[in-house]
Amino acid sequence: GEDVEQSLFLSVxxxxxxxxxxxxxxxxxxxLYWYKQEPGAGLQLLTYIFSNMDMKxxxxxxxxxxxxxxxxxxxxxxxxxxxxxxxxxxxxYYGGATNKLIFGTGTLLAVQP
Amino acid sequence: KAxxxxxxxxxxxxxxxxxxxxxxxxxxxxxxxxxxxxxGQGLQFLFxxxxxxxxxxxxxxxxxxxRQFSNSRSEMNVSTLELGDSALYLCxxxxxxxxxxxxxxxGEGSRLTVL
Numbered sequence: 001g002e003d004v005e006q007s008l009f010l011s012v013x014x015x016x017x018x019x020x021x022x023x024x025x026x027x028x029x030x031x032l033y034w035y036k037q038e039p040g041a042g043l044q045l046l047t048y049i050f051s052n053m054d055m056k057x058x059x060x061x062x063x064x065x066x067x068x069x070x071x072x073x074x075x076x077x078x079x080x081x082x083x084x085x086x087x088x089x090x091x092x093y094y095g096g097a098t099n100k101l102i103f104g105t106g107t108l109l110a111v112q113p
Numbered sequence: 114k115a116x117x118x119x120x121x122x123x124x125x126x127x128x129x130x131x132x133x134x135x136x137x138x139x140x141x142x143x144x145x146x147x148x149x150x151x152x153g154q155g156l157q158f159l160f161x162x163x164x165x166x167x168x169x170x171x172x173x174x175x176x177x178x179x180r181q182f183s184n185s186r187s188e189m190n191v192s193t194l195e196l197g198d199s200a201l202y203l204c205x206x207x208x209x210x211x212x213x214x215x216x217x218x219x220g221e222g223s224r225l226t227v228l
Contacts, residue, residue, distance in 0.1 A: 035219075040221070041221055041222075042117070042203055042205075042219030042220050042221045042222055043156075043203065043205075043217075043219040044219070045216065045217060045218070088156065100146070100158040100161065100169050100171065101146075101158065101217065102158075103148075103155060103156035104155075105155050106155060106156075
């Protein structure tokens with residue numbers, strides 16, 4: 001099936017770490033991604049992880065992948081007010097003639113000053 | 114390098130009308146995908162074009178169609194608009210076909226309101 005689940009809302013204080021979680025369904029996904037959407041804007045690719053990796057670090061961002069549990073997480077260190085946005089995880093989906101990205105429901109991250 | 118450009122940014126239509134949305138991808142990108150974003154359904158894949166051919170298609174009715182031109186610009190059309198078609202339509206371009214690249218570059222979207 002095509003279902004990528006995320007918690008709807010996360011609130012943190014500036015300077016704390018944020019962890020956004022995602023569960024996906026397609027075990028054949030080659031890549032898994034994190035996108036950020038600011039108000040009134042399109043989606044911006046933050047980072048992605050190849051399915052044969054467990055972890056990827058990119059400056060303040062750390063992605064953890066647990067393939068057994070089909071669980072993906074994004075950790076943002078030293079969260080800033082500018083990180084307030086909606087975060088989407090996405091997986092590749094291969095089904096018949098359709099190859100596409102399946103996006104999660106999105107997590108609204110609110111950073112309190 | 115200019116980003117993905119979508120026009121118009123906002124538009125209002127009435128039920129039964131049709132609408133055409135335009136997307137200019139990043140220069141050199143030959144793949145263009147379209148997504149519909151609504152509060153209830155989230156981001157739903159519409160279709161993908163690569164070198165003027167529709168490569169992938171999502172689960173939308175035939176009222177939703179698209180095309181791609183030789184310069185990689187793409188248009189999508191929705192005919193016989195329904196209230197439920199009100200959404201943010203996002204276009205994304207990438208340099209390779211298929212979904213397994215990760216490098217999708219999104220435009221700011223066209224917000225369609227159907228009255």
